Amino acid sequence: xxxxxxxxxxxxxxxxxxxxxxxxxxxxxxxxxxxxxxxxxxxxxxxxxxxxxxxxxxxxxxxxxxxxxxxxxxxxxxxxxxxxxxxxxxxxxxxxxxxxxxxxxxxxxxxxxxxxxxxxxxxxxxxxxxxxxxxxxxxxx
Ligand code: HEM
Numbered sequence: 001x002x003x004x005x006x007x008x009x010x011x012x013x014x015x016x017x018x019x020x021x022x023x024x025x026x027x028x029x030x031x032x033x034x035x036x037x038x039x040x041x042x043x044x045x046x047x048x049x050x051x052x053x054x055x056x057x058x059x060x061x062x063x064x065x066x067x068x069x070x071x072x073x074x075x076x077x078x079x080x081x082x083x084x085x086x087x088x089x090x091x092x093x094x095x096x097x098x099x100x101x102x103x104x105x106x107x108x109x110x111x112x113x114x115x116x117x118x119x120x121x122x123x124x125x126x127x128x129x130x131x132x133x134x135x136x137x138x139x140x141x
Contacts, residue, residue: 001104003112007056010049010100017100018045018093025092032089035081048093058116061123069120073127086121093117 001009010017022041026033036044051072054065061069094113098105 001101001106001109003056003058003109003116006097006101006109006113007052010052010097013100016045016049018049018096021045021048021093021096024096025089028092029088032085035079055116055120058119061119066123069123070127071131073124074129074131076124077127077129083121083125086125090114090117090121 022036022044026036051068054061054068057065094110094117097113098110101109
């Protein structure tokens with residue numbers, strides 16, 4: 001199984017494949033709970049699942065996905081999330097995906113996911129701490 005097929009399976013799974021990710025994360029690394037106080041886990045899981053679409057484009061990441069990961073990075077900088085937390089997050093995420101795939105999981109897929117997520121994390125780390133958005137005025141004057 002390749003990364004593409006893995007994402008396809010995750011996105012089309014009837015029960016959300018990543019359900020249980022945050023629970024597993026908080027159980028192993030309670031220090032993460034602080035950041036998600038007040039967050040809606042269902043919403044969070046849905047957003048994380050869709051973000052995998054951008055992540056899986058590694059190594060031929062498209063410009064649009066890079067832009068997306070950069071915006072995501074800026075959001076995480078704003079939340080005060082240190083780069084050091086990413087390896088733990090990625091470790092638990094890969095484990096959750098591995099459990100979802102069961103017998104279809106193998107070392108090559110493990111490496112593909114880990115590399116793709118580390119690459120995405122590197123883009124997030126390098127993103128600006130503040131993005132300035134300008135909405136052009138619709139007025140023609
Ligand atoms: C490759 C790694 C990661 C990916 C792909 C990822 C993805 C996402 C996505 C898609 C969102 C939703 C953004 C939105 O609301 O617009 C989000 C929000 C968030 N992420 Fe991450 N994330 C990653 C790493 C981390 C790490 C290491 C932490 C550490 C605590 C973290 C904590 C959060 C928090 C606190 C939110 C906001 C929750 C809220 O709405 O209250 N993320 N992340």
